[in-house]
Amino acid sequence: MELKQLRLFVAVSETGSLLKASARMHLAQPALGQQIAALEAELGAPLFVRSSRGMALTPAGSVFLEHAKVVLADAERARLAVRESLDVPQGDVAIGLPTTIALVATLPILSACRERLPKVRLKLVEGYSGFVREWLLSGRLDLALLYGDAPEPGLAKQALLDDRLVLVTGASQARVPRKLSLQALARWPLVLPGREHGLRRLIDEACAPAGVQLDVVAEIEALGSVKRAVEAGIGSTILAAGGVAEEVAEGRLRTVAIDSAAMRRRVVRVLGTARPQTVACAAVEALVVDVLRGMTRSGAWPATWIGP
Numbered sequence: 001m002e003l004k005q006l007r008l009f010v011a012v013s014e015t016g017s018l019l020k021a022s023a024r025m026h027l028a029q030p031a032l033g034q035q036i037a038a039l040e041a042e043l044g045a046p047l048f049v050r051s052s053r054g055m056a057l058t059p060a061g062s063v064f065l066e067h068a069k070v071v072l073a074d075a076e077r078a079r080l081a082v083r084e085s086l087d088v089p090q091g092d093v094a095i096g097l098p099t100t101i102a103l104v105a106t107l108p109i110l111s112a113c114r115e116r117l118p119k120v121r122l123k124l125v126e127g128y129s130g131f132v133r134e135w136l137l138s139g140r141l142d143l144a145l146l147y148g149d150a151p152e153p154g155l156a157k158q159a160l161l162d163d164r165l166v167l168v169t170g171a172s173q174a175r176v177p178r179k180l181s182l183q184a185l186a187r188w189p190l191v192l193p194g195r196e197h198g199l200r201r202l203i204d205e206a207c208a209p210a211g212v213q214l215d216v217v218a219e220i221e222a223l224g225s226v227k228r229a230v231e232a233g234i235g236s237t238i239l240a241a242g243g244v245a246e247e248v249a250e251g252r253l254r255t256v257a258i259d260s261a262a263m264r265r266r267v268v269r270v271l272g273t274a275r276p277q278t279v280a281c282a283a284v285e286a287l288v289v290d291v292l293r294g295m296t297r298s299g300a301w302p303a304t305w306i307g308p
Contacts, residue, residue, distance in 0.1 A: 090119035096132035096144035160307035206262035
């Protein structure tokens, strides 16, 4: 099995046609067909269903496509790593961020990368923490920022900061205290993400041992919409302080400290251990750590720095 065969296979799967794939890959159609047939013979399974309408992946072909893309991506990473070792960091680096981290960290990371690593092209992927973890393990991401420093197979973690959760209210909210007990949260109408969201799970797990029943008046999955609902006076919410720093500075929202050690999340830098790190990825990793350190020290991210 050769890389050329994998590239041809991916081209046929994406175009759905030998004719279109041969034009894309600049290879005669009969020769392309022979390469696909040889690949199927080596694997011992048909990869395509042929018809007058073109080529469609079989179930085995769909499984093989995911593996082929990972192999080709690894080959490209190896090629870039050699080039980078002779030059400045360059190439693509994909970073995964849960939404609550993306709210505060995306723009500072992008700006710093454009300034310090101009030949690196960042791809920032936002999603639920569970999805980000899966994408990192599958090789779709080069590094990620996640919550929780518990050891996990296939992942290397470095603790960076402790992010505190706060009650967030509208700026016009009357009689807002400086600090609330966990039990006092039960008296506040709340707008929170659904129970499958990592932030909501942490909040529920912190309240359960104390017997606190929260008054959740609405569930909204998009955290940007949660903040807009709070501004509109629909209710208050619980978010990481950094995620609303901009709105607080502009006087649109207010925050109240929650007197509970459980209302904290540890942010960690995470790398997959199955693949070697490229020069560009290592440079971006160092940049991300430096940016987050600077944000916590300046107060742009109201958190406690515990990293290097």
